[in-house]
Amino acid sequence: MTVRSLAALPQPKPAEIIRYGEADSQVVELFLPRTRPDGLMPAVVIVHGGCWRAKVAGRELVRPAAGALAQKGFAVWSVGYRRIDEEGGGFPGTFADVAAAIDLLATQAAERGIDRGRIAFYGHSAGAHLAMWAAGRHRLAKDSVLAASAPLRPRGVVSAGGLLDLQGQAARIRDVCGxxxxxxxxxxxxxxxxxxxxxxxxxPTGVRMTLVHGIYDDIAYPALGLAYAQRARRAGDQAEIFVVPNAGHFEVIAPGTRAFEIVAAALEAFTR
Known part of the structure; x- marks a missing residue:
């Protein structure tokens, strides 16, 4: 599957667009189930990929996935953020944006009918890096500009085709993202x-994680995910990895594929 074939999938419209900053990218797209379940809803925070660059991709990349998860009963909080080629992006802006969007969910969960205790994170490619970072930011040193006193910790996090080791994978990131x-x-x-x-x-983050890679992923190939999962397990974290046959880099965010079924099943398991 290519970006073009992914773009051909239905693009559901969010129920609401929520602004958390002045920049065009500083918004959240909220997707809701057509039929609200009894009681509080579980939620998924989605972070889109695109090589951390606005010129590559944005929130539209994960709208099909967001709509499909909403149909499964999740409230979906799709995070936009300033990329490195936007004013204020990079360090610390990109990370501060993702944190601010997630912390906004924490403060608004109850009024929106969301169960704060049943939230999972899900990121694709560069967005997987940011989702995994957000799941571990409670480990930041207290003097870090990105530290928060009580960051929202998810029940689990799914990395879909993620690039998770910025230093160890620097050469790969340069090759595929420029x-x-x-x-x-x-x-x-x-x-x-x-x-x-x-x-x-x-x-270790203490957060359960599932890594999903297509076997034919030529951007974040499965060996990268395996290396990360092994390091996470050695550190004491619970980490699973799924290598999906007949899948590449984009099936992991494409409803109707086996790779997306694995992602959805992991999110459901995290938020039961």
Whole structure:
């Protein structure tokens, strides 16, 4: 599956667009089930990919997935954020945006009928990096500009075709995205520049994680996910990895595919 074939899928419209900043990218798209379940709804926070660059892709990439998850009974909180080629993006802006959007959900969950205790994160590609980072940000040093006193911790996180080790995968990121993570996604003033921004440096998180990769993914190939899952398990975290046959980089966000079924099943298991 290609970006073009993904774009050909139905693009459901969000029930509401919620602004959390002044920039065009600083919005959340909220998708809701057509029929509200009895009681509070579980929720999925989706973070879209696109090589951390506005010129590559945005929230439209995950609208089919968001609509499909809403049909399964989830409230879906699809996070927009400033990318590295937008004013204010990069470090710390991109990360601060994702955190702010998620913390907004934490404060608004009750009034929107969302069960704050049943929230999972789900990110694709570069968005998987940000979703996994958000799941581990409670591990940030207290003096980090990105630290928060009580960040929302999910019940679990799904990385779909994720690039999760900014330093160890820097060459891969340069090849597929045309960016140097040391210049765009790290804290240049820190002794360890990636300590605040790379998910692998925040292990262990204590958050259950599922990694899903298509076997033919030529952007974030399965070996990258396996290496991360092994490090997470050695650190003491619960990590599963699924390598899906006959799938590439985009099936993991495409409803109707086996890869997306695995993603949805993991999210449902996390939020039971």
């Amino acid at each position: 960016i140097d993570p040391a210049e765009s996604l790290a804290n240049p003033a820190a002794k360890e520049p990636f300590a605040e921004t790379s998910p692998v440096d925040l292990l």
